[in-house]
Amino acid sequence: MRKKKLGIAAALLFVWAVVLPCQMGHGSMQYAYRQAVAGYKELLADSDKQKDRHNWFVCAEKFRAVYAAEPDGPWSDDAIFMIGRLYEELNKRSSGVNDKHEALDYFSRLIRRYPNSPHTPEAKQAIARLRERKKTTKKVVAEGTGPVKKRKTVVETRIEPRETNAGTSSPPRGGLAKVEDLRVWSNPDYTRVVIDVEKEVEYSYRLLRKDPAIGKPPRLYVDVTPARIGADLERIVPIGDDLLTNARAAQHMPDVVRVVLDIKAIEDFKIFSLKDPFRVVLDVNGVIEAETRQVGTKDDGGTSGGKLPGNSLAKQFVLGVGRIVIDPGHGGKDPGAVGYYRGVLEKNVTLELSRRLAKKLRRKIGCEVLLTRDEDKFLSLEERTAIANTKRADIFISIHANAHPNKRVSGVETYFLNLATDNESIRVAARENATSAKNISDLEVILNDLMNNAKINESTALADQVQRSMVSHLSGRYPVRDNGVKQAPFYVLLGAEMPCILVETAFISNPKECQRLNTAAYQDSVADAIVKGVENYIESITPTTAWLQTD
Numbered sequence: 001m002r003k004k005k006l007g008i009a010a011a012l013l014f015v016w017a018v019v020l021p022c023q024m025g026h027g028s029m030q031y032a033y034r035q036a037v038a039g040y041k042e043l044l045a046d047s048d049k050q051k052d053r054h055n056w057f058v059c060a061e062k063f064r065a066v067y068a069a070e071p072d073g074p075w076s077d078d079a080i081f082m083i084g085r086l087y088e089e090l091n092k093r094s095s096g097v098n099d100k101h102e103a104l105d106y107f108s109r110l111i112r113r114y115p116n117s118p119h120t121p122e123a124k125q126a127i128a129r130l131r132e133r134k135k136t137t138k139k140v141v142a143e144g145t146g147p148v149k150k151r152k153t154v155v156e157t158r159i160e161p162r163e164t165n166a167g168t169s170s171p172p173r174g175g176l177a178k179v180e181d182l183r184v185w186s187n188p189d190y191t192r193v194v195i196d197v198e199k200e201v202e203y204s205y206r207l208l209r210k211d212p213a214i215g216k217p218p219r220l221y222v223d224v225t226p227a228r229i230g231a232d233l234e235r236i237v238p239i240g241d242d243l244l245t246n247a248r249a250a251q252h253m254p255d256v257v258r259v260v261l262d263i264k265a266i267e268d269f270k271i272f273s274l275k276d277p278f279r280v281v282l283d284v285n286g287v288i289e290a291e292t293r294q295v296g297t298k299d300d301g302g303t304s305g306g307k308l309p310g311n312s313l314a315k316q317f318v319l320g321v322g323r324i325v326i327d328p329g330h331g332g333k334d335p336g337a338v339g340y341y342r343g344v345l346e347k348n349v350t351l352e353l354s355r356r357l358a359k360k361l362r363r364k365i366g367c368e369v370l371l372t373r374d375e376d377k378f379l380s381l382e383e384r385t386a387i388a389n390t391k392r393a394d395i396f397i398s399i400h401a402n403a404h405p406n407k408r409v410s411g412v413e414t415y416f417l418n419l420a421t422d423n424e425s426i427r428v429a430a431r432e433n434a435t436s437a438k439n440i441s442d443l444e445v446i447l448n449d450l451m452n453n454a455k456i457n458e459s460t461a462l463a464d465q466v467q468r469s470m471v472s473h474l475s476g477r478y479p480v481r482d483n484g485v486k487q488a489p490f491y492v493l494l495g496a497e498m499p500c501i502l503v504e505t506a507f508i509s510n511p512k513e514c515q516r517l518n519t520a521a522y523q524d525s526v527a528d529a530i531v532k533g534v535e536n537y538i539e540s541i542t543p544t545t546a547w548l549q550t551d
Contacts, residue, residue, distance in 0.1 A: 030075060036059070036063045043055055056086055076114070081119040088129075101205070104130055108123075111127075177197050177226065178197070178230040179227050179233055179259075180232070181194075182196075185390050186390060188286070189286040195222065205221065220260070220266075221258055221260045223258050225253075226256075229257055235248060243263070243264055243286045246261075247259060265286055266284050269283060269285065270495065272494070276436070285497075321367055322368060322394055323369075323393050323394050323395075325369075325387060325393040325395070328355075328371060328372065329400040331375075332378025334347065337508045339514040339517070339518070340511045346403075349517045353517075353527060370393070381433065385496050401504065404507060408510065411507065413467070413486055414464075414466050414467040414501055414503050415487060417456070419488075420487065421486070426488065433491045459499045460485070461541070463485045466501060466530055466533030466534065468536075
């Protein structure tokens, strides 16, 4: 009887927390959309505001918030169309190559996801306009009076002073950049492909539909320019999952390397670039068939069977957490931060702490726990995220030790992926990303399009529970400073498809905290605190479990 009452209470909680907001949200979304349109009109009426790219991005973010809140809602297609229009207008003013790519991407996304939208005909016309503009530029080049003048015309036409961002960058000086490697990680419904390039280049991409007339499957290609094929590059990388057949590279033109993904079936894709070293990252997602996990297995996360989309918020509600991936920061040739005391390195501390954390999570929560590395080896930041995605983790935790030029700075802090809100967060992200603060700012231009609101909300909740637990648990034995929950664009969290956080467990540059970090007692205390934070988070996201079990 008590179990039945508990089930009814949980059911009412579910209706109040999940169902009612969905039913009541259309009015508020309509209001939000109209506010975004008003902002758009205000921007077009103010020539001074139009000169600042930030104002365009703020306006686009308002429409993006409408779409992210209700991707299948009545205003979602309107929002996607308006984002495309914003980037098209921005492209007219800046001639930025990436602005054109963004506009094409959003108009194409509208046509792909909402074929019956009243905006579809206009989106097709916009795509034609954007592509025609490119042809016009080529025509001007063709009318030049010699090879040197042609090349000069291209540069003067395409490269105008503009704000650099992570979707495109200025061509490198000193010849063609070498495309050095194609790296792939995949599972049946997710694939990450990384194109490693010798130095910064421009890139463009296009999704091609199936062409039965010439027997071609659908393809997604990325053009890297100015570039050449590296001598050691494997030209064809077999993938063979449910999404893609191969990734293949070729010298498409004398200064263009084309990387083609042969598609079986995909639902969506994201593309972005990272720096130091420069690489282009493609995340490809498929239509996910259901995962069925059996009760009592280490994969089930406490389910009673059934089918749900992998890595979704719905799965978090019903299944709880069945698999956690722990990422010991740095490793191998990357030592991370160097401790105050000789011989104490971040890579060693994070590995030992992560091993302890994994054991405690397995024992106390009973879920499957995987480490991205269990030895002193180097992993790229994008590989760590790919491991979490391909393993279909329900939670991803990256473990680090902080550092600061001022040796007196101390404390614990927990991060989730988002735009940085202060200079200190940018500094920490730049250090962990092994890049510059300028590159962090560049990355923020495209960051919003790589995340969805549900994941941010879940990651924020996880970060909050872990940070609270660390402060309360550690302060009983160690004087610890609470630096709070923060947000910043960390490469290692970029593209993660589950709630994810980065934990700075102490300042290895501080003499007292460096000494603590190098002891088993402190590592155990931090691990216990993180476990408790994860437990509290799991309890907060699984209110429907008892209700489902009474059916």
